[in-house]
Amino acid sequence: xxxxxxxxxxxxxxxxxxxxxxxxxxxxxxxxxxxxxxxxxxxxxxxxxxxxxxxxxxxxxxxxxxxxxxxxxxxxxxxxxxxxxxxxxxxxxxxxxxxxxxxxxxxxxxxxxxxxxxxxxxxxxxxxxxxxxxxxxxxxxxxxxxxxxxxxxxxxxxxxxxxxxxxxxxxxxxxxxxxxxxxxxxxxxxxxxxxxxxxxxxxxxxxxxxxxxxxxxxxxxxxxxxxxxxxxxxxxxxxxxxxxxxxxxxxxxxxxxxxxxxxxxxxxxxxxxxxxxxxxxxxxxxxxxxxxxxxxxxxxxxxxxxxxxxxxxxxxxxxxxxxxxxxxxxxxxxxxxxxxxxxxxxxxxxxxxxxxxxxxxxxxxxxxxxxxxx
Amino acid sequence: xxxxxxxxxxxxxxxxxxxxxxxxxxxxxxxxxxxxxxxxxxxxxxxxxxxxxxxxxxxxxxxxxxxxxxxxxxxxxxxxxxxxxxxxxxxxxxxxxxxxxxxxxxxxxxxxxxxxxxxxxxxxxxxxxxxxxxxxxxxxxxxxx
Numbered sequence: 001x002x003x004x005x006x007x008x009x010x011x012x013x014x015x016x017x018x019x020x021x022x023x024x025x026x027x028x029x030x031x032x033x034x035x036x037x038x039x040x041x042x043x044x045x046x047x048x049x050x051x052x053x054x055x056x057x058x059x060x061x062x063x064x065x066x067x068x069x070x071x072x073x074x075x076x077x078x079x080x081x082x083x084x085x086x087x088x089x090x091x092x093x094x095x096x097x098x099x100x101x102x103x104x105x106x107x108x109x110x111x112x113x114x115x116x117x118x119x120x121x122x123x124x125x126x127x128x129x130x131x132x133x134x135x136x137x138x139x140x141x142x143x144x145x146x147x148x149x150x151x152x153x154x155x156x157x158x159x160x161x162x163x164x165x166x167x168x169x170x171x172x173x174x175x176x177x178x179x180x181x182x183x184x185x186x187x188x189x190x191x192x193x194x195x196x197x198x199x200x201x202x203x204x205x206x207x208x209x210x211x212x213x214x215x216x217x218x219x220x221x222x223x224x225x226x227x228x229x230x231x232x233x234x235x236x237x238x239x240x241x242x243x244x245x246x247x248x249x250x251x252x253x254x255x256x257x258x259x260x261x262x263x264x265x266x267x268x269x270x271x272x273x274x275x276x277x278x279x280x281x282x283x284x285x286x287x288x289x290x291x292x293x294x295x296x297x298x299x300x301x302x303x304x305x306x307x308x309x310x311x312x313x314x315x316x317x318x319x320x321x322x323x324x325x326x327x328x329x330x331x332x333x334x335x336x337x338x339x340x341x342x343x344x345x346x347x348x349x350x351x352x353x354x355x356x357x358x359x360x361x362x363x364x365x366x367x368x369x370x371x372x373x374x
Numbered sequence: 375x376x377x378x379x380x381x382x383x384x385x386x387x388x389x390x391x392x393x394x395x396x397x398x399x400x401x402x403x404x405x406x407x408x409x410x411x412x413x414x415x416x417x418x419x420x421x422x423x424x425x426x427x428x429x430x431x432x433x434x435x436x437x438x439x440x441x442x443x444x445x446x447x448x449x450x451x452x453x454x455x456x457x458x459x460x461x462x463x464x465x466x467x468x469x470x471x472x473x474x475x476x477x478x479x480x481x482x483x484x485x486x487x488x489x490x491x492x493x494x495x496x497x498x499x500x501x502x503x504x505x506x507x508x509x510x511x512x513x514x515x516x517x518x519x
Contacts, residue, residue, distance in 0.1 A: 034513040036491030042422045042483040045518040046459045047438050136491055136513040259440040259455075271419075272441045272455075 252307020
């Protein structure tokens with residue numbers, strides 16, 4: 001937390017308007033899963049075989065300067081030099097989140113040494129049935145569970161990373177949080193999936209409201225012991241706290257991969273810049289955000305909004321006190337019409353049906369499902 | 375301009391507009407055809423397969439079109455960046471040196487949509503409920519050559 005706080009304060013003091021918090025470093029696109037619709041893995045074989053070298057990774061990290069480096073992919077544990085990359089980043093005192101589906105974590109774990117700078121962020125989209133369904137393969141949940149236990153036994157920091165989609169059942173999600181808490185993970189991350197349609201059906205654009213409703217039902221009465229590895233203000237944003245009507249901070253989580261610096265953000269692929277400076281200076285940031293761009297309209301994903309929440313926390317005394325209050329006294333949200341008549345209790349039974357709009361791009365596993373063109 | 379779709383699934387089914395429906399595997403464009411190279415380049419940027427670039431001079435290049443820059447009214451040079459399928463570093467090619475472009479490689483996104491999976495999953499679940507024998511529908515990555 002101190003690393004993030006000092007980074008934010010330093011940028012505030014130098015009046016820097018846009019600065020990164022988390023570098024999304026994708027050293028390869030290859031994966032050992034084949035999740036339907038995943039845009040990160042749908043490339044020709046010669047692209048999937050390519051990897052960023054450790055030196056390319058280090059120079060991207062140095063260029064960007066973010067205190068946290070998240071390594072998604074693809075599956076980063078399939079990178080032939082992943083241990084060298086992690087070692088180099090740890091030597092730079094970067095906080096590394098190695099985002100993995102954990103299928104091969106058991107066989108690769110000896111490549112790593114526990115340190116406060118390294119966290120395995122394991123992709124878990126819910127309990128066994130939900131997770132195996134989301135990753136399109138049976139048995140993955142069990143493999144991940146075993147790997148988490150092993151990593152914890154070995155003294156590694158372990159968190160989970162969950163993306164919630166249409167049809168998520170609040171009660172089942174709460175059960176999942178209980179299970180992960182019991183397992184002993186250090187923290188959990190949760191984010192709504194992201195979908196947008198290139199041919200927007202205006203009648204379907206209830207997504208943000210539905211997302212807020214879902215998160216209110218899940219988080220309004222958090223169980224003792226649940227620990228989220230993310231900003232409590234971001235969670236309040238997901239629950240629809242009126243004071244958290246955040247604007248997206250797409251530059252907060254810049255993405256670097258084989259093609260360069262992805263424009264404008266982790267979710268949209270509108271081109272690539274050669275350098276980090278070019279990304280920051282040449283991108284027309286005003287074009288993006290849920291108020292201005294159809295592609296962004298329903299997005300409430302952490303890669304866009306968590307940086308906004310963190311900026312609020314460390315950008316003002318009021319933000320800091322709100323964070324302290326949310327951490328120790330629980331989350332606050334604003335009731336809306338959708339909640340009228342409902343019990344308002346968390347963990348309510350039944351499915352929260354999100355509207356059945358075209359699911360062309362969905363964030364998952366700290367990654368994305370991009371348009372698959374059927 | 376011609377659109378030829380060797381795969382059973384028609385391209386452009388994911389909600390893109392009608393004008394883009396022909397941009398799929400097998401599509402090819404030459405400078406004598408209708409339409410602009412800039413539009414074809416935009417579609418190629420979205421295409422999840424290799425393309426073949428026909429230059430005005432020299433040999434054709436097969437590779438993945440990973441990036442592009444289309445100069446606006448302000449000027450500048452328009453270009454594409456291609457990762458050759460034969461290997462080697464990416465190559466930046468000015469648009470003015472291109473006379474044709476085709477979507478020659480397999481569209482690796484074809485048939486891998488979330489909706490397709492959802493359908494298979496639901497069918498399997500129903501069959502299980504009826505007590506029928508069912509096939510495994512787990513998805514695995516394709517073998518890399």
